[in-house]
Amino acid sequence: MAIATVLSVGLIGLKAFVVQVQAFVSPGLPYFSIIGLPDASLSEARERVRSACQACGFPWPQTRVTVNLSPASLPKRGSSHDLAIAASVMAASRAIPIDSLERTVVLGELNLDGSVLPVNGLLPIMLRVRERGIQRVVVPAANLGEAGLVEGVEVVGVRHVGELIRMLGGRATVPDLPSAVPDADAGPESMEAAEPPGDMAEVLGQEQAKWALQVAAAGGHHILMVGPPGSGKTMLASRMPGIMCPLDEEAQLEVASIRSLCGTLRRHGITDVPPFEAPHHTSSMASLVGGGTGVAQPGVITRAHRGVLFMDEAPEFSTRALQTLREPLESGFVVLSRAKGSAWYPARFQLVMAANPCPCGMHYGTGERCMCRERDRMRYFGRLSGPILDRIDIQTNLLPVGGLGRDGGGGGEPSAVIRRRVMEARGAARERFAATGWSCNARASGEWLRANTPGQALALVDRALAKELLTLRGADRALRLAWTLADLSGLESPGVGEMEQGIAMRTRL
The missing domain is CATH 3.30.230.10 (Ribosomal Protein S5; domain 2)
Known part of the structure; x- marks a missing residue:
């Protein structure tokens, strides 16, 4: 014995x-x-x-x-x-x-x-x-x-x-x-080699949306794109990992650990390309945040950690599924409690949403082709609640592309060129936040932003608050956008122009 x-x-x-x-x-x-x-x-x-x-x-x-x-x-x-x-x-x-x-x-x-x-x-x-x-x-x-x-x-x-x-x-x-x-x-x-994301140069037109995605990548901001079917929303979103900063060694191991737990590491391998997850709009609440019997398993938001969570046809997601994103968007993690124990999972992702302007998708320009009633349009877009939209830093409209161009190609900047600018802006932010440990402007605290933003730029935010164009959370997010715009322009701090643009990017009006 x-x-x-x-x-x-x-x-x-x-x-x-x-x-x-x-x-x-x-x-x-x-x-x-x-x-x-x-x-x-x-x-x-x-x-x-x-x-x-x-x-x-x-x-x-x-x-x-x-x-x-x-x-x-x-x-x-x-x-x-x-x-x-x-x-x-x-x-x-x-x-x-x-x-x-x-x-x-x-x-x-x-x-x-x-x-x-x-x-x-x-x-x-x-x-x-x-x-x-x-x-x-x-x-x-x-x-x-x-x-x-x-x-x-x-x-x-x-x-x-x-x-x-x-x-x-x-x-x-x-x-x-x-x-x-x-x-x-x-x-x-x-290990199988990960499939690289597509190139931004392949996208026809949509320069405003490309700029908005560049700002989002540079500062770690969430973004909503609204446009008719076929305007390129999905194509643009799928190319966002190609313009984001490469993952450092620590982030690569963190992402690989999540993929190992989910059994997908062999398919993706170890890569410095940020992950990209695009759940279907019929996905359940448990599949998004995680769940299961016993100790809960990770969901889509954890698999998108350090990368992009793309929600196409965002208003078609269930209200409960959308509301579960509110806490992870703020905290960067999710805790799933069950009778047999609690599981902690990281969920620091960039949210990219895409939506049609109305159920039929034709309510743009003069709106002559739209067949929807006004209350149907309001009900459709109203599924994206105020608290969710308040957490989206950038909202941008897309219109149909007017033509194919001479050679039928995209003709825009390639992802590698955009990525270099994003990396330079991120480098400036990391140097500025070296003492705090923040990696990008989206992580900066409101207290720091208010203490270091020039007074003329802050006065614009005060006026927007007085007119109820911004909430307090929205004001902080507008300040973060202004600092990102300053980094992309090579400025030490945002001025009136960057602040005006930051406030304007908060709304599609």
């Missing part, structure tokens, strides 16, 4: 914590139990582990087997602990040396035939392992590419539980694996 301990790592949201997997083989009637707040999928590990161990020739103990997952106060979920449970039982049964896995984290899901399947969320797990100073990690072979992204930790890939037993000095049978099991030699280069 002995107690064997193997380390694994669990996740609550993006927060990883080390789990001690202890197995105790004791006299008694044959029984296998897992304790320590496992969820349903983890409780089912009993059948997976027993079958996988027997598939490699290990005689399952015909006694009582108890596996404890510590700390018992934290919920454990998923199948990533399967391999650690199998290793602890075999160590307690003396099939492998009991101390062979000291200071080693073991991760992997088991098939009934003993093959080891990949797991989601490995990147945040690896970062936590390195932070704890653990030197060795055993992972599924299919996860070697992802695990190799974190330096300073020895990574061992296994395709079958029998390979782990042999590696630790035990005896095991390793059957021929089906071709569907990924090759153990897969490395970081096996």
